[in-house]
Amino acid sequence: MKQSDNTILITGGGSGIGEALAHRLHDAGNTVIVAGRRRDALDAAIAGRENMHAMTLDIDSVEAIETFAADLIAAHPALNVVINNAGVMRYEDLSTRRDLTDAEATITTNLLGPIRLTNALVDHLKAQDDAAIVNVTSGLAFVPLVIAATYSATKAAIHSYTLSLRDALAGSVEVIELAPPAVQTDLTPGQRERAAYQPLDDFADEVMALFGQTPTPKEVLVERVKPLRNAEAEGRFDATLEQLTAMVKGAQH
Template sequence: MKTVGNTILFTGGGSGIGRELAQRFHDLGNAVIVAGRRREALEETIAGRERMSALTLDVDDPEAIMAFARRVVTEYPELNVLINNAGIMRSEDLTRRRDLADAEETIVTNLLAPIRLINALIDHLAVQPDAAIINVSSGLAFVPLSATPTYSATKAAIHSYTVSLRTQLKGKVDVIELAPPGVQTELTPGQSARDGYMPLDQFADEVMTLFQQQPTPGEILVERVKLLRWAERDGRFDQVVGMLSAR
């Protein structure tokens, strides 16, 4: 993947990892479109930045995704990079019967929405020069956090989907997975100040260095996430599951 001269669409660009990386890619010399539900947050992301735009998008609405895709390729015909970053994380108690609204919303936002957006844009991306799709998964794709079972399951699914997508699009579109560790953002309340999570600026520094490697790795893995990524390979899976649950 080239890192300069792209037109990049970032979902979940109004806060956290999405905002930070969208601004970092813009700093390199890319035109960047940030998308999300909250217009005010998106405007904060792009404030004072030329060649950076904001579009609202409800990723939970399949018809809205199709309409959004038509608008994006019309207004930004040079779009060649899609970064699926939008996501939610909810704690769930599996020990008794419960309302499944949180689980269902998590599946729609974290799994169905990126699949739908890729589907809506693939015909356009497949004919663009230097095209790339980047799916943001999580270290929890490889070792689940028991307190957030559906979140972990959706990220495992995104990992698997990305592998298949990469294979099918080989030679047409670069497909990259970014798997963050726990990062100090407001993905969950209070997480941005929680000890044991990676500071956002340090995460972004390491990620951007990895993206500028040539060839770009198929998986962008900062050092802190490798314990999770390789836990099963290294015979530490049960140990790491217990460590996460205890924390």
């Protein structure tokens, strides 16, 4: 992925990983558009930054995505990079019958959202030089977190979708997967303060160094996520699943 002079869209860019990467990519000399539901958070993310823009987006709505894509291309015709980062994570108990509202909303945001937005923008991106799509998955795509089963499943699905998308767009759009470990953000209650999780700035700095490699890795993996990414290949899957479950239970108390 080219390092500067891109026009980059980042969904979920008003907070957390999205905001941290948006600022670093902007500092590197790119025009950056952050998108999300909360205008106040978006405005705070772009405050005082020339060539950084905010657009509201309801990633759960088919109609909103189509309107957003048309407005985005009209306002920023040089758009050549899309980072599908928006996501939600909800804890759930699979051991008993429950209300599936949160699970279904997670699927809509985390899986259908990126697929729909990519579909709306893919023809435009194919016509651009140095085009790239970055799909943000998770270490939980490779070893699930039992208490966030639907979240983990959506990230595994986006990992698979990214493999297919990379092959389908070979030669026209670079397709990259970014799989974070547990990072200190507000994705779940109390997560920002959990000492076992990677500090956000450390994570973002490590990601930017990986983005700067030539060629850019197909999978952008910071060191902390590699034990999850490689667990199955290294014969550690069952032990890693057990350790992950225990770690998160401990962090919640």
